[in-house]
Amino acid sequence: MSPYLNRIKPWVSVICTNYNQLAYLEQALQSVIDQDYPNVELIVIDNGSTDGSVERILSFNQRNPTIRFIRNLANLGLNRAFNQGLALAEGRYIIDLAADDILLPGRISKQVALFEQLAGPYAVVFSNAAYIDTTGREFRQHYDVDEQGHARARIPSGNVFQKILESYFICTPTMMMRRDVLNELGGYDETLAYEDFDFWVRSARLYHYAYLDEVLTLKRQCPGSLSTQVALPDNNLLRSTLAVCKKAFERCTTPDEYSALAGRIRTFIRKAFYAEQFDLALQFGDLLRHIEQPGLSSFLILELSRLHFPVNGIYRKYLQWCPAGQSAKLV
Incomplete structure (x- = not known):
């Protein structure tokens, strides 16, 4: 990328954490590579997989040598693995990608465009998502949509602290987050078993969230999920x-x-x-x-x-x- 392009197109870091998701891993990684946004770095952390994921990542990395890869010999937990990637990330914005989810075309460019238009203390841009099963079949949207693909309900934006206490209304993998906010908060809390509710509580008290009304992510639901x-x-x-x-x-x-x-x-x-x-x-x-x-x-x-x-x-x-x-x- 030219220095000029880097100045006008802020970098986005996608941190993909994987644990035994061999069946879906390459599709998730390819969905990042296929984005139309020019300045994307992909950081992959394997968290002690035993299903052949490491070999698949290494093969993918040979074809895409700019990927940064961290291999953990044991499962350190999702939050600690993400923080490993965060420590390496250089992007202005961060996407936390599970290895069984998929970014739809244009997601990064659309979220960055909204982020760059926002004024005030916005830390997160999130969107709608479609849920898919283990075969990739889509069976519903996170927010029900009308004929034009817009959410039928009014989705909270701005100061959402009270709303995140009331319900889990945000589909976690749709979020794009400011890296400086994540660093200010110390990343994910590594003492916890999961990340999203804690991140929402800590960040939404201080910052605003913006909703982008479009399905931009495929969220896979598998047996045995959290x-x-x-x-x-x-x-x-x-x-x-x-x-x-x-x-x-x-x-x-x-x-x-x-x-x-x-x-x-x-x-x-x-x-x-x-x-x-x-x-x-x-x-x-x-x-x-x-x-x-x-x-x-x-x-x-x-x-x-x-x-x-x-x-x-x-x-x-x-x-x-x-x-x-x-x-x-x-x-």
Whole structure:
């Protein structure tokens, strides 16, 4: 790239973390190479894969020698692996790409164009996504769209701190983030089992988010993904969520924000109870009492948690039987 082009086209760093995603890995990497934006660096971190991913990455790297590759001999966790890439990244903007997701054509150029137009403290540009299964079949959008492909609902933008406490409305892999903001926050919190809720809480308190109304990413849903593990008794997701809720509590400043957090805490009291992580359910209850007294439903669940009422087996059978859309309302 010429020095002039580098000045007018800010670099974008795509950090792709992989753990045993051999079947999808090359498609994810190729989706970055095929972008029409000129200034993209691709950093790939393999997190101790045992399925032949390393050999596939090395082969891909031979055909695309500008890729920077980090090989971890053991799985260091998603957040630590991402931070390894962040330490090498030189782009003004960052994309966190899972090795089973796909960037659609034009995504980077469109998000950069919006970022460069924004005024004020914007840290994230996010968009709509289409969900695909293991075969690549598209089965729904993150936000339902009309005939023109626009989201039917009004998607929050600007100051979204309260909104991210109310619901998971952002499709994580659609985000483009400012590198200086990630560095200011110290990257992802390596003590946690996942990254997105914590990043949203810490960044949205200080910065704004902008929504780009277009499907720009294919998000793959596979059996055994993090979202399906929250019902397992030995999962670490709920303990991480408690830590993030405590961070959110420290950052709330208005009654509406505290109320939004209380709603989130009530949800995770139920999730911890269903997973038979009774101590965590009670800790969520203690945090809730700093905002409000538990209502009847939460009170009963907390009392059953004190009794270690066995519920996980029944609940997991229910999840297998119940349609996904219905079960999502209960978890």
